[in-house]
Amino acid sequence: MSEQEIKVPDLGGADEVEVIEITVSKGDSVAEEDPILTVESDKASVELPSPSAGKITKITVKVGDKVKEGDVVGMMEVESGAQTGDESGGSDESQNDADEKPEKPEPEKAEASESKSDDAESKPKKASSGGGARKEKVQVPDMGGSEDVPIIEINVKEGDEVAEDDPLVTVESDKATMEIPSPFAGKIGKILVSEGDKISQGDDLLEMQVTGGESGEDVSDTDEKPEAPASQESSTSAPKQEKQPAKEERQAAPEPELPPAGTKVHAGPAVRKLARELGADLTRIKGSGPKSRIVKDDIHAYVKQQLHRTQEAGAGGGAVTGGSGIPGIKLPDFSQFGDIQRESMSRMQVATANNMARSWLNVPHVTQFDDADITEMENFRKAQKAAGEKRGSKLTPLPFLLKACARALAELPQFNVALDMEKKEIVHKNYIHIGVAVDTPAGLMVPVIRNVDQKGLWELADEAMELAGKARDKKLKPNEMQGACFSITSLGGIGGTAFTPIVNAPEIAILGVSKAAMKPVWDGKEFQPRLILPLSLSYDHRAVNGADAARFTALLSELLGDIRHLLL
Numbered sequence: 001m002s003e004q005e006i007k008v009p010d011l012g013g014a015d016e017v018e019v020i021e022i023t024v025s026k027g028d029s030v031a032e033e034d035p036i037l038t039v040e041s042d043k044a045s046v047e048l049p050s051p052s053a054g055k056i057t058k059i060t061v062k063v064g065d066k067v068k069e070g071d072v073v074g075m076m077e078v079e080s081g082a083q084t085g086d087e088s089g090g091s092d093e094s095q096n097d098a099d100e101k102p103e104k105p106e107p108e109k110a111e112a113s114e115s116k117s118d119d120a121e122s123k124p125k126k127a128s129s130g131g132g133a134r135k136e137k138v139q140v141p142d143m144g145g146s147e148d149v150p151i152i153e154i155n156v157k158e159g160d161e162v163a164e165d166d167p168l169v170t171v172e173s174d175k176a177t178m179e180i181p182s183p184f185a186g187k188i189g190k191i192l193v194s195e196g197d198k199i200s201q202g203d204d205l206l207e208m209q210v211t212g213g214e215s216g217e218d219v220s221d222t223d224e225k226p227e228a229p230a231s232q233e234s235s236t237s238a239p240k241q242e243k244q245p246a247k248e249e250r251q252a253a254p255e256p257e258l259p260p261a262g263t264k265v266h267a268g269p270a271v272r273k274l275a276r277e278l279g280a281d282l283t284r285i286k287g288s289g290p291k292s293r294i295v296k297d298d299i300h301a302y303v304k305q306q307l308h309r310t311q312e313a314g315a316g317g318g319a320v321t322g323g324s325g326i327p328g329i330k331l332p333d334f335s336q337f338g339d340i341q342r343e344s345m346s347r348m349q350v351a352t353a354n355n356m357a358r359s360w361l362n363v364p365h366v367t368q369f370d371d372a373d374i375t376e377m378e379n380f381r382k383a384q385k386a387a388g389e390k391r392g393s394k395l396t397p398l399p400f401l402l403k404a405c406a407r408a409l410a411e412l413p414q415f416n417v418a419l420d421m422e423k424k425e426i427v428h429k430n431y432i433h434i435g436v437a438v439d440t441p442a443g444l445m446v447p448v449i450r451n452v453d454q455k456g457l458w459e460l461a462d463e464a465m466e467l468a469g470k471a472r473d474k475k476l477k478p479n480e481m482q483g484a485c486f487s488i489t490s491l492g493g494i495g496g497t498a499f500t501p502i503v504n505a506p507e508i509a510i511l512g513v514s515k516a517a518m519k520p521v522w523d524g525k526e527f528q529p530r531l532i533l534p535l536s537l538s539y540d541h542r543a544v545n546g547a548d549a550a551r552f553t554a555l556l557s558e559l560l561g562d563i564r565h566l567l568l
């Protein structure tokens with residue numbers, strides 16, 4: 001056994017390349033040419049092969065390090081007398097038979113041609129179609145000597161506008177992934193290749209309409225020839241991220257799943273660059289390309305999904321993903337059970353669904369139930385009917401509820417707060433604005449009545465009627481739905497005996513009102529028929545304790561039971 005240095009081989013003229021992945025660890029047994037690490041230049045990612053078969057004893061670089069030809073990246077133990085492929089620095093090792101040297105990484109050839117050669121061979125060939133003056137046929141340039149290299153991704157589609165140097169197709173040989181850049185700025189015409197096709201220098205790639213610059217004839221014979229793949233040193237050739245995917249199935253890239261642990265990342269340089277720019281961890285992205293190669297759409301889909309999750313989680317949850325890290329609910333194919341139709345949710349339905357889920361997931365809810373004897377209140381209310389008609393107003397139980405809640409909020413100010421959990425502060429509000437849930441054909445809306453404590457019953461009745469009308473006619477302005485301290489949701493006109501409303505966070509409580517019903521109430525001597533109004537107070541248990549909630553509903557019950565108390 002002898003120890004051998006693992007050195008960076010000739011990189012085909014590329015000065016420094018970055019280590020983007022280390023594929024082995026100390027103690028790993030490797031075969032000759034097994035990849036040791038992956039390096040990346042502007043345009044190509046390359047696997048550096050093991051010079052011999054043996055056991056890795058040390059890796060002396062880490063991801064992010066810059067290396068150049070001849071740098072030692074690790075050590076390995078090899079069988080004495082074993083062949084070494086370290087042609088660049090293994091001077092103390094036995095000389096290699098040229099035939100047994102591991103192949104140089106492919107891109108070195110590509111990059112060698114790019115950076116050193118100016119000869120026409122290294123440029124992508126462009127032949128004038130002979131038709132329109134600006135129509136060009138783009139041909140495969142010199143790929144560092146590689147022939148029959150499979151196309152793994154077509155980065156453009158017919159009709160795309162591309163800048164010069166934008167990647168047209170990505171090819172992958174055994175050892176390297178390269179992008180073939182556009183020699184012109186212009187519009188992509190017919191694409192003459194497909195994914196999986198094996199291409200060689202001179203093959204027709206696609207047609208394009210060149211915008212500006214020289215005509216086909218002129219360009220193909222001037223010095224302004226585009227460079228070979230992997231030859232762009234500037235990063236201006238970075239592809240446009242918004243570019244449409246080449247294939248339809250990519251456009252509807254599936255929600256990315258996590259690849260199995262230990263899966264090797266296959267991705268081209270532009271994809272890796274995009275991942276770095278967006279901070280996406282490639283090991284967490286499942287590739288949808290051939291051989292599970294990660295393509296740009298996988299990154300976009302992944303980032304989109306992560307953003308969606310974060311937003312939903314930040315919002316406290318969402319109808320789709322469940323938010324807060326809770327796995328979403330997978331829908332079955334309902335059509336297997338019977339006929340179905342699908343329709344888009346309105347923006348309001350989506351907003352309501354998100355708000356409900358957000359509140360429900362963020363707020364520890366408790367609901368306190370109570371009854372109010374509103375027999376006398378109803379007598380009074382009905383007695384106002386004629387007066388109401390005269391004024392053009394209608395006195396429903398709602399204005400009484402508003403007034404009673406305003407009073408309860410004033411007497412129990414722990415309900416008139418918001419919790420600022422970020423700053424660990426309680427925000428006390430010195431105003432009493434109350435939201436009223438209104439059922440509209442378009443969905444639930446909650447207009448806000450301001451300074452309820454300062455208004456009389458008629459005024460509240462009129463305002464509630466006006467706002468409910470505006471809500472139903474979709475005429476509410478955003479500021480008419482903001483600023484509530486507390487909400488009332490009344491299902492009294494419809495029915496039910498109790499329910500558990502969801503707090504309209506950041507408010508900390510909401511009163512649900514069900515349908516009043518005549519009930520026999522024991523007065524100590526006999527049962528009396530009394531009109532009983534069911535109350536359901538949901539509250540944020542972080543802000544309010546159960547005793548306070550019971551005090552709140554008891555106070556409401558007292559105020560509604562004898563509305564003269566509202567005057568005190």
Ligand code: COA
Nearest residue numbers: 396397398437438439468489490491492493513514515516
């Ligand atoms: N018990 C018995 N009857 C009640 C009642 C109650 N708790 N509340 C109202 N009523 C009666 C009213 O007095 C009226 O009867 P009348 O015409 O004989 O006087 C009838 O029910 C209809 O009242 P309504 O038009 O609903 O007026 P309101 O002032 O009580 O309510 C709104 C106004 C806007 C709150 C109401 O129309 C509404 O949209 N409620 C639904 C809210 C909702 O969907 N919440 C669910 C949120 S998850």
